Structure formats: structure tokens, C-alpha cells
Amino acid sequence: MNPVQWLTVAVGNSDSSTPKSPEAVGGRPDAAHASLDALGPGNRGRVAWIDPTRQAELVQHGLIEGTVVRLESRAPFGGPVVLGIGRARLAIGRGLARAIRVERIPVERIT
Amino acid sequence: MNGCHDGPHGGARAESGVREVAPGPATARDGARGGVSLGRAATGPDEQTSTGRDLEARADLPVVALVGRPNVGKSTLFARVTSRYAGSANAPGTTVGADWRRVSAHGRDSWLVDLPGTLSLQDRPTSGDPAWALLLDVAPDAILVVVDATDVGRHIPLALACRDLGLPVVVAVNLSDEADRLRVTVDTGRLSQLLVAPVFTTSGRTGAGVDAALAAAVRLATQRRAFRAGLASPRGTVPAGLYGPQLELELDRVARRLREGASLGAAVLDPTGVGDYLHRSLLSPRGAASIELSGRLEPLRWQLGNRWAGQVVTDGRDSRRTETRGELLARLSTQAWPGLPIFAALVVGTLLVMMAVGGLLSAVLAAAWAATASPLLAVAVPAIVPQPLIAHTLLWALDGGVLAVLTVGIPYVLTFYVLLAVLEDSGYLTTTAVLTDRLFNALGLPGRAAIPLIAATGCNVPAIYGTRVLATRRERLLASFLATMTPCSARSAVIVGALAPFVGPMAALAAFGVVALLTVAGGVAANAMIPGRQPPLVLELTPLRRPVPALVAARAWHRFRAFVTEAAPFMLIGSLVLGFVYESGLVWPLATVTDPVVRNWLGLPSVAGLALVFGFLRKELALQLLVALAIVQFGPQASNLGRFMSPAQLFVYAVVVSVSVPCIATFAALRAEHGWRPALAMSAGSLGIALGAGGVLARVLGAA
Numbered sequence A: 001m002n003p004v005q006w007l008t009v010a011v012g013n014s015d016s017s018t019p020k021s022p023e024a025v026g027g028r029p030d031a032a033h034a035s036l037d038a039l040g041p042g043n044r045g046r047v048a049w050i051d052p053t054r055q056a057e058l059v060q061h062g063l064i065e066g067t068v069v070r071l072e073s074r075a076p077f078g079g080p081v082v083l084g085i086g087r088a089r090l091a092i093g094r095g096l097a098r099a100i101r102v103e104r105i106p107v108e109r110i111t
Numbered sequence B: 001m002n003g004c005h006d007g008p009h010g011g012a013r014a015e016s017g018v019r020e021v022a023p024g025p026a027t028a029r030d031g032a033r034g035g036v037s038l039g040r041a042a043t044g045p046d047e048q049t050s051t052g053r054d055l056e057a058r059a060d061l062p063v064v065a066l067v068g069r070p071n072v073g074k075s076t077l078f079a080r081v082t083s084r085y086a087g088s089a090n091a092p093g094t095t096v097g098a099d100w101r102r103v104s105a106h107g108r109d110s111w112l113v114d115l116p117g118t119l120s121l122q123d124r125p126t127s128g129d130p131a132w133a134l135l136l137d138v139a140p141d142a143i144l145v146v147v148d149a150t151d152v153g154r155h156i157p158l159a160l161a162c163r164d165l166g167l168p169v170v171v172a173v174n175l176s177d178e179a180d181r182l183r184v185t186v187d188t189g190r191l192s193q194l195l196v197a198p199v200f201t202t203s204g205r206t207g208a209g210v211d212a213a214l215a216a217a218v219r220l221a222t223q224r225r226a227f228r229a230g231l232a233s234p235r236g237t238v239p240a241g242l243y244g245p246q247l248e249l250e251l252d253r254v255a256r257r258l259r260e261g262a263s264l265g266a267a268v269l270d271p272t273g274v275g276d277y278l279h280r281s282l283l284s285p286r287g288a289a290s291i292e293l294s295g296r297l298e299p300l301r302w303q304l305g306n307r308w309a310g311q312v313v314t315d316g317r318d319s320r321r322t323e324t325r326g327e328l329l330a331r332l333s334t335q336a337w338p339g340l341p342i343f344a345a346l347v348v349g350t351l352l353v354m355m356a357v358g359g360l361l362s363a364v365l366a367a368a369w370a371a372t373a374s375p376l377l378a379v380a381v382p383a384i385v386p387q388p389l390i391a392h393t394l395l396w397a398l399d400g401g402v403l404a405v406l407t408v409g410i411p412y413v414l415t416f417y418v419l420l421a422v423l424e425d426s427g428y429l430t431t432t433a434v435l436t437d438r439l440f441n442a443l444g445l446p447g448r449a450a451i452p453l454i455a456a457t458g459c460n461v462p463a464i465y466g467t468r469v470l471a472t473r474r475e476r477l478l479a480s481f482l483a484t485m486t487p488c489s490a491r492s493a494v495i496v497g498a499l500a501p502f503v504g505p506m507a508a509l510a511a512f513g514v515v516a517l518l519t520v521a522g523g524v525a526a527n528a529m530i531p532g533r534q535p536p537l538v539l540e541l542t543p544l545r546r547p548v549p550a551l552v553a554a555r556a557w558h559r560f561r562a563f564v565t566e567a568a569p570f571m572l573i574g575s576l577v578l579g580f581v582y583e584s585g586l587v588w589p590l591a592t593v594t595d596p597v598v599r600n601w602l603g604l605p606s607v608a609g610l611a612l613v614f615g616f617l618r619k620e621l622a623l624q625l626l627v628a629l630a631i632v633q634f635g636p637q638a639s640n641l642g643r644f645m646s647p648a649q650l651f652v653y654a655v656v657v658s659v660s661v662p663c664i665a666t667f668a669a670l671r672a673e674h675g676w677r678p679a680l681a682m683s684a685g686s687l688g689i690a691l692g693a694g695g696v697l698a699r700v701l702g703a704a
Helices: A003-011 A055-059 B029-033 B035-042 B052-057 B074-082 B129-138 B149-154 B156-164 B176-181 B187-197 B208-229 B244-266 B272-281 B285-292 B292-310 B323-334 B337-373 B373-383 B388-425 B427-433 B437-441 B447-456 B458-470 B473-485 B489-498 B505-530 B549-585 B588-600 B606-614 B623-635 B646-659 B665-674 B676-701
Strands: A045-051 A069-073 A081-085 A088-092 A102-106 B018-021 B062-067 B099-105 B110-113 B142-148 B168-173 B184-186 B199-201 B236-239 B314-317 B538-541
Touching: A045 B187, A055 B292, A069 B323, A069 B458, A088 B427, A102 B168, A102 B373, A102 B388, B018 B427, B062 B129, B062 B208, B074 B099, B074 B110, B074 B168, B074 B208, B099 B208, B110 B208, B129 B272, B142 B149, B149 B168, B149 B176, B149 B184, B149 B292, B156 B168, B156 B199, B156 B285, B156 B292, B168 B187, B176 B184, B187 B236, B187 B623, B199 B208, B244 B272, B244 B285, B244 B292, B272 B285, B285 B292, B292 B314, B323 B337, B323 B427, B337 B373, B337 B388, B337 B427, B337 B473, B337 B489, B373 B388, B388 B427, B388 B489, B388 B549, B427 B447, B427 B538, B427 B549, B437 B447, B447 B473, B458 B665, B473 B505, B473 B665, B473 B676, B489 B505, B489 B623, B489 B646, B505 B646, B505 B676, B549 B588, B549 B606, B549 B623, B588 B606, B588 B676, B606 B623, B606 B646, B623 B646, B646 B676, B665 B676
Parallel strands: B062 B110, B062 B142, B142 B168, B168 B199
Antiparallel strands: A045 A069, A045 A102, A069 A081, A081 A088, A088 B538, B018 B236, B099 B110, B184 B314
């Protein structure tokens, strides 16, 4: 099954009685949310929106709306960003990171 | 792990979302309505399918499939059960294809099938069929899902997806030794209640709990077999309402539609192709519906995973914010500073160790062989075989061929495999994939390609098979081409052997630099020529850890055995052919064919051309044969290459040998993986690059 078919299934049949939020059918990102690659290293964010064409791939890594991620590092030469999701670390290309919007979580100072 | 949580907790009734059903299979809801498909199951599943013959041969025993996310220690667990090393690594995508082993647990025999690690059932771990199809193709009677004790929440979605198929599921909470070290405990009793499946704490590395988990899976598989054969009616529990009433209704609706489609024998509205599997009774209608609706189920499974992890996991660490030393190192190594210097140091260190240890071992082995076996063979073979031509040809294989296997195989290949195994087991290989991702993007490859390409510096053959970890055919072709351009240990040995003693170590380094430039240029050109572009990187990083010597040794040995069984025979046969051509005198007329290119364009002596041609059979012979031919032509003083070839000629020769046409074993691997046309095209491409660059170098350096 190619990604297009997958997405067709992922979005579901139009006659489904399940109510869907605008995000679930691929709504637009909220302007208030930052692009994931704009997070500073060490900062956290809660995923607020994922480009619907990327959702099928990213869900396999636990990146869904509501997931809290921590930006761990950026690879050199404009390379991938490394995200901390719980204990796991996930590297995703910079372009893909821009397809994810996050709600920043303020940094808590530990004294 | 807390002792009271060890052991099975199957069949427990969960708080609200579970109801007990009896009689019926694990998916009793479908069983109650699915008379058609279950009836078909009893009459023998799938005689007409492509895998039918395979399955028939294995129909005697129940089948337990091993499923897990990559890098969860599945293969180590498999090895523990079957007492055989299964090629695991602290790097994703090491298991390629299904591996069948017969196992016995508490007197019950069963097949245990190790499947490639997969992120989800929709993932394509071998870039072919989705994981659910790979899983169902082995016709499992039970699934042993391996999850990571240190991060259970990330693994629950896959366990849920397996359970949704309607097959009996046993969960092994693996890597428990690692979890103990991190002071993470998993309440397996609670997890068992939530998943409605037996849950065991296991450690593939120590073997703890492995037998119990396997025994439970075999028991369930045996029961399901008996049920399918109509000999028993097991009780089962099914969770209900896990995904909310709307989606549950939708699942029922799709299940009904698929079941009707299956009973009609037609694919009615079946975009995933799961109807065929339903038709063959490899899963329940509801299981098929769970595949069709996976796009909506997966996010919910992840939400459940996160919620349940909160209930079953106790993190004993002081704070979630404190990093272990390994985590700190892992974070630092993926950023420019100090990640790039660390990477550079490791690459240079690997090469230096290979050159030093390889060179030393090679010299010692060659001396030992020359002192013992060689004189013995020189006397024994002519004594046994009276015909001199045959005797001398045989000596090429028995003396020269075996010596080549010894002096290339053990010092260089084995040394490299040990180093590679250390890098793999430490978890550093995925870090290199991240660091170099952008660089490889220029070649049309993801950073993941670093893994097979580093292997290529040991031997191109495993590297070409290793390109299977890449997602698309385009990436595999590009990576294979780069692998054939990458100097393997034998070609590195030619560069070092021809240049270091006669011209100097700096010349050897310079030659490596030229070869690297040509490889990159070839890669860029190939990327531009093959249409398409690569998808962005998404890669889960493996944790950094201290390499386990036993695992490193096992992995290096496993690969080395493949070298002995696959490459060594090629080398011996090649020696035999070479020996015959040489001893029969057929070799000299050949020189007139190669002379225009070799003498005029590359500015090399004729014998060098012959050595280049025979390099197709065995790359490392390109140097030995050069010396041997030179001695015949110029007399004993030619054993010193520096006497009859100038430094410039040696440099050109080393570069051309290194870049030109891959050896016969590499060609065979290319043909097997990609077919004749790409294999020939890549060989022609590398020959063109080598001759072009060689001619230019010869003019720049003054050799021609």
C-alpha cells in the first residue's frame, strides 16, 4: 500500500460517525504554535499539529498530537534534530521537523 | 525486577474494559459470528497460495512468531531459545527476513519464527510487504511480543496491534537487566491485566524468564492449533471498548464487510489487501478490520501506551531530568561539537587499528605459512599429482589461495568485523547516521546508509547485502554503487602494500584521499543520473552502552563465518583459474589485448595490466600477482616493486585497482540483489571512473 492509500485509510471513510477534530482531517496549523525545529536545544514542547501527510509515518515513533518532546541536539550541516520522547531518542530530518508544530513548554529552573 | 511480579498473569480480568467469553477463540466475538471463516480453517488453510507449500511442510507443528520493535533484543532472545546466534546488533534493521527454528518447551514442540524488527504492523521493515503481511505469511498460532522493560510505553502499541489481530499473544518484557540497572520496574501483573495477555519478565542476555515466556507462547499456540483442528474449545478473554464506542462499532462494521467479502471470495472494498489473509483464515474478521482501520487505531494505541505506562512503570531514578553518563554522551555526540571530532577520531582510529593490527597479523601469518605449510605443499602436491601443469595449478589454490584467505581474511576482515561489532554494540552506529545525514543527502542517501558503507570498508559483499536496511530501491542502488567504490580491506591492503613500503605512508594516505574523492564524485553523479529523491530521515537512536565482549565476539565470528563459507570458496576457485591461465602460459597473449590501455593510457608495465585483469577474481591478488608476474618477466630482483615501477606508476596502479570493477564476489552480490543490468552498469561505471582518473593521474604525476 502506498502512502496515499495509507492516508486514505488513515483519514477514514467519509460516512464514519466518529466526530473528528479539525486536526484529525488535516486542519491548518495554529499560528501561535512554533515549528519544532525552532525549539532551542534542551527546550520542551507539546506537539500541537502534524502535517497530515506525515502523520502515518510519525505515529509509529510515538509522535502524535499531545506528545511532549524535548529537543536534544541538532546535527551539523543543517542535519536532523534529535528529539527526546520519554526515554527514547528520535532523529528526524530538519524539513520533517518543520512539518510539526509545537506549543512551547516553559523551561523550569531547577535550583 | 520485583520477584512477586515475575511469571505469567494470563487471563486476568481487567478493571472495566474486559469481559470474559467462553467458549470461543481469543476473538470470541468474531468466533460467534465467523462460522464461515472458522469452518474453512478446519479444512486446511491455504493449499493454493504461494506460501502454501512452505506452510504445508511446516503444518505439523504450531507456529509462534516473535514480534518486536527494532533493537529490543529480540534476536538475542531468539538466540537464547534456539542456542544459535541470530545476527542481532545494537542497531536497527539487523534481522532481514524470517528465521525459522524448531523449539521445544515443556515437552511441546513448536516452530519459533523470528521476524524483522518493526515499528508497527503497518511499517515495512524489509521495504517490501508491511509487517502484518510478513507476520501472517508465517501463519502464526501465537505471537510472542517482545517489549523493552526500560520504555514499556513505546512498545505497548505494537503489543496491542498484535492482540487486535485476534491471535493469542504473550508479552516478554525484555532487557530487564538493563531496566534493573536503570532502577526502572515494571508491574507485569498490572500490565497483564491491561493487555489481557500473559506477561513475563525476560532478559535475552542473561536468559532469565525466557523459557517461561516461550513455554506460555507454545502452550497457547498448541491450544489454538487444537481449536482450529476442532479438537478443543479454549476459553478466552477479550477486551471490549478499548478504543471507544464509535470506533468499536466501526471495527464491527468493517469486520462484517470484510467477512462477507471473504465468504464471497472477492475483494470487496479492501484497500489493504487484508481480505486475502482473511479468506485464508490466517486472522479473524475483526483482526482484519483492525488492520484496515489502523490509521485511526494507532494514535489511540499510543495514547493507551502512554497512559498504561504511567500505571505500570516505576522510575527509580532521582529525577527525570538527571542524565546518565551514557545519555549525556549520546546527546553530545549528535551535535557538531564535540560530535564531529569524536566521529573523525573514531573513523581514523578504526582505519589505523585495521592497518596496524591487520598488517602485523598478516605478516606473522604469512611468515608462519611460508615456514611450515608452503614447503610441505611444494613437495607433497607434485609427489601426489604427477602431471606438472595440474600440480602447479593446484598449488596456486592450495598454497597461494589458502594463504590469501589467511592473510586477508583473518587479519583484515576479522579485525574489521570486531571493530564494527564494537561500534554496533556500543550503539554508536546510529549516531553516525545522524551526524552524517546531511552529507549523505548530497549523495541521495539517508544517514542510515553510513552503516552498510562503513561495513564496505571491511568487505563490499556484506555491505551490498546490508543495503537492504534502506527504504527504497533507489537508495539501495546508490548505496550499493558507493559500496563497490569503497575500498574494502583487500583493496586497502593493495593501496597500503603497494605504496607504504616503496613510496611512503603519506602516499598511501594520499591515494585513500583520491579514492574517497572519486567515490564521492561517483556518488554525486549516480545520484543525479538515477531519478527520484530520498525521503527525510526518521531514525530511532540506540542508547550508548558499554559493548558486551561476548556479543561482540559472537557477532564478529558470525560474520566471519559467512566470509569463510561465501567468499573463501570464491577465492580458492579464482586462484585455481588464475593458476591455470598462468601456468599454461595463456597469460602472456592477454597482455597484447590490455596494452593499449595499460601502457599508453595509464603508463604502466604490461604485467600490471594482467594483474589488473585478474583483480576481478581476487582484488588482493592484484598485488601478489603483479609481483609474481614481474619476477617471471624481469627476474628475482622484481620482487621489490620499487625496482621496476616508479612511485608515480605505483600510485596510479593502487588507485586504479582500488576503484575499478568490483571483484567477482562483489559482482555476484550485486547481481543477486539488483539483477544483471544494474550489476553490469555499476561495474562499467566504476571501470570508467578508474580508467579516467588513472589516465589523468598518470599525466599529472608524469607516469605516462
